[in-house]
Amino acid sequence: MAEQKIKQAERIQTSILSKPEKKFLTWIAPRLPRWVTSDMMTWFGVFGAFLAGISYVLANFDLMWLWLSSLGYVINWFGDSLDGTLARVRGQQRKLYGYYLDHNIDCICEFFIFAGIGMSGLVNFWLALLCYVLYLQLEVYVAINSKIKNEFKLTYAKLGPTEFRALMIIVNILLIYVIPLVNVHHVYNITLGMNSYRLELQLMDYIGFGIWLILFIVYLVSFFKDLHYFAEIDPLPKKEE
Numbered sequence: 001m002a003e004q005k006i007k008q009a010e011r012i013q014t015s016i017l018s019k020p021e022k023k024f025l026t027w028i029a030p031r032l033p034r035w036v037t038s039d040m041m042t043w044f045g046v047f048g049a050f051l052a053g054i055s056y057v058l059a060n061f062d063l064m065w066l067w068l069s070s071l072g073y074v075i076n077w078f079g080d081s082l083d084g085t086l087a088r089v090r091g092q093q094r095k096l097y098g099y100y101l102d103h104n105i106d107c108i109c110e111f112f113i114f115a116g117i118g119m120s121g122l123v124n125f126w127l128a129l130l131c132y133v134l135y136l137q138l139e140v141y142v143a144i145n146s147k148i149k150n151e152f153k154l155t156y157a158k159l160g161p162t163e164f165r166a167l168m169i170i171v172n173i174l175l176i177y178v179i180p181l182v183n184v185h186h187v188y189n190i191t192l193g194m195n196s197y198r199l200e201l202q203l204m205d206y207i208g209f210g211i212w213l214i215l216f217i218v219y220l221v222s223f224f225k226d227l228h229y230f231a232e233i234d235p236l237p238k239k240e241e
Contacts, residue, residue, distance in 0.1 A: 015160035025081055029089040038087040038098075042105055045079025048072045049109035053116025060121045063182070066172040069116075073165040076109060081162070103143055110135050122175065122182070123204045131212050138219055145226065175204075 052072030058065040084102070087093045110132060118128030145151050175181055184203035189196060 015155040015163055017162050017166070018155070018160065021081065021162055025085040026089070029082060029085045032082075032086065036086070038083045038090075038092065039101075041079045041083040041086055042101060043079070045076045045083065046105060046109055046112075048075025048077070048079055049112040052076060053112035053114075056113075056116035056120035056122075060119075063176050066176050070169040070172045073169055077162060077165050080106075080109070099146075103139065107136065107139060122202065123208050124201070127205055127208050127212070131208060134212055134215055134219070138215070141219065141223065148230075149226070171204075171207075 049072065052069045055065045055069035055072055059069070084098065087098065114128045114132035114135070117123050117131075118125035181203050186201045188199040188201070190199055
């Protein structure tokens with residue numbers, strides 16, 4: 001079978017922490033033992049996501065478990081960021097295998113995290129799932145553009161995966177030590193036709209919905225911008241007279 005040639009999509013990473021992060025990753029990758037493989041780092045990242053998610057569930061009993069969740073974010077960042085860097089440094093890139101594994105693993109990791117957040121008692125489960133759906137939308141958008149536009153965009157509004165992990169660690173610390181944040185609680189009774197619904201919201205629900213709304217707007221703007229771009233480079237064929 002002839003070897004299939006795959007053109008590597010251009011990685012676009014312009015987030016706030018991208019420069020120091022890149023310097024650190026390129027410094028540490030050559031110093032890792034040879035027995036540490038790229039696949040090993042990938043699964044290490046999965047373990048970090050699972051640890052973060054299960055720690056959110058345990059936060060129902062004691063908010064101190066959020067420290068373990070924060071550690072999970074660090075482990076997830078380390079594994080997820082280093083697997084590709086390690087492969088590039090060692091000249092062991094596998095474009096088809098890496099593309100397939102990376103996108104699927106990202107979805108699995110985010111499921112662990114969002115499901116854990118939804119079961120933490122700190123955020124409504126429906127809102128956590130709504131955020132996960134938006135993440136999947138962005139994942140599909142990035143995957144499509146990486147193939148037909150040859151552009152692998154990792155950053156939106158100067159924020160990327162690393163910034164969001166850092167933000168969640170900060171939120172975890174605030175929830176542990178600023179008790180009033182946890183005690184904010186509002187109840188809304190909503191009537192739609194013959195049906196009535198009771199909606200309970202905490203402070204983290206408002207913050208989570210705000211973040212979701214901002215990212216959804218960024219997604220829509222990016223979608224229509226690229227739609228216009230593709231309409232220009234791929235116009236309707238002219239009718240034959």
